[in-house]
Amino acid sequence: MAASRPSWPVLTSPVRSVSDLAQRWLARLPLPMFRAAGAAFGLALWAFARRRRSIVERNLELCFPEAEPGQRARWARETFVSFGQSFVDRVWLWHGDPKLVEQRVALTGRVEQLEQGDAVLCFVPHFYGMDAGWTRLTHTIKRNWWTFYAPQRKPGMDRWIREGRQRYAAPRLVSRREGVRPLLKGLREGAALCLLPDMDLGARDSVFVEFFGQEAATVTSLPRLAKAAGVPVVPWICRLVPGGYQVEVMAAWTGYPSGDDLVDARFMNQQLEGYVRTMPGQYHWLHRRFKTRPDGAASLYRS
Template sequence: MTTLLNPSSAAVPGPAWLRALARLPLPWLRAAGTALGAVLYVVAARRRAVVRRNLALCFADATPAQRRRWAWETFRHFGQAFVDRIWLWHGSAAQVAQRVRLEGDWPALAQSGPQLLFVPHFVGLDAAWTRLTQAIVRPWAGMYAPQNSPLLDAWVRAGRARFGAPQLVSRREGVRGLARALRAGAAVYLLPDMDLGAAPSVFVPFFGIPAATVTALPRLAALGPAPVRPVVARLDRHGYRVWVGPVWPDYPSGDDVADAQRMNAELQRWIAETPGQYHWLHRRFKTRPPGHAGLY
């Protein structure tokens, strides 16, 4: 069953000033997000260096001016997406449905049984989660990284649980909680494109560079068993476009290395469409194969 508005569509409890800000025109909020991104770009020198290094490694053929533009866009879009949480979590349900447009095979997510979503770290990942849990009434589960600030942690947890009472599994628990949710028939929102160290990973190319890549996607898919669909969220001047792709055929293949390489190859293609919307602030190549020098 699908519905445009989830029955549990109340806004996240919070201060009145957040609810008031949520009613502001989107261009005003995006301007505030741009200002936040500009401040971070200036003061977060170490993160700026990481972004520039990532872009230099992954887009060696681009001009320096192009890479500088993408670096600035990374911070600008990060700031805008952070401010957008105000209306995603404190605005009206109708506002969320209007500004976050679903495209592709999203109605298929209403099918019963376990489903596994590959969601890369584009800036719109919170918008995609909010809209999908609003639009599709079914069990949902996703990984949650606890925040250092208790106030921020409570805000983020409440925001991500706004629609449909999803299960939020702490990263400290690992994939065990996600595996249980998958076995129970949930749609699992998985973000497996970060460097989590050598132990849970295989080294496969990412933009031609050996990158520690976790194998949680094929392993959970086999465990379900569950079909895998990609979800790519793009920020634009109207809000967001969330594309839900078709099921990946012949996945998993039984070869974790081949499956991780396929995941990275698909991700590269999407990143190349909007390089300035990917989460380059993360040190994607911090874990190196034995005998390889550090890149940061």
């Protein structure tokens, strides 16, 4: 039987540009076409973005010294492929029929913790499926959603990402330039706040604790906000799978925060290590996780 052609999308919101209209049409294409295009994009980056490839390889070398070099090389390629596929998938996540989100992004785990309506702080690590997870959660669970947002340098890219992440439930995106005070206000108003505190943001407001055996500058915003607002911390992660994505909402951390920033940061990194070990090739190794060093320590990255 001949394959059916994608039909022209029904316009349910204003078309802002030719690019917007094109993405609505492209969003109707089958998922395997998106995954093939994303893999090609990721492999092109792996081949030509030599500096980023070097950072990924060094991160994996530092974090998985026990792994065979060939295994680390496969994880490095998978990192770029996962990045490319998750980037291209944003077309159907943000411009496609809402039913695609329900069909392709499975929601599993302790979802009821986010449905109750009480204020909650979500720990969301930088796995490449996080935009898909955010889209599914804001699409399905109608509540007051907040998250941190890093503005993009290019205005067109910034608008695309902001509008994509605000597609459902009218969430509040708090710019990093605004600081953490608005986040506390949101929690006190009953928001579900998604925080991504697993990157190296410098020594300010950070403590040095182990992450995969390396001293890593780790921000303490997660336990401080949880303590100040008196809310539970619920982790969720999202992984790429053959049929799309799978969101897993985990049980709230018990006894957290403890009141000791060092203890709480160490616990967060330990939990994150466990998540990363389940899918090493889908974590954001493109970032220099260990760029900030304790006083007197040499850089872990090659020039």
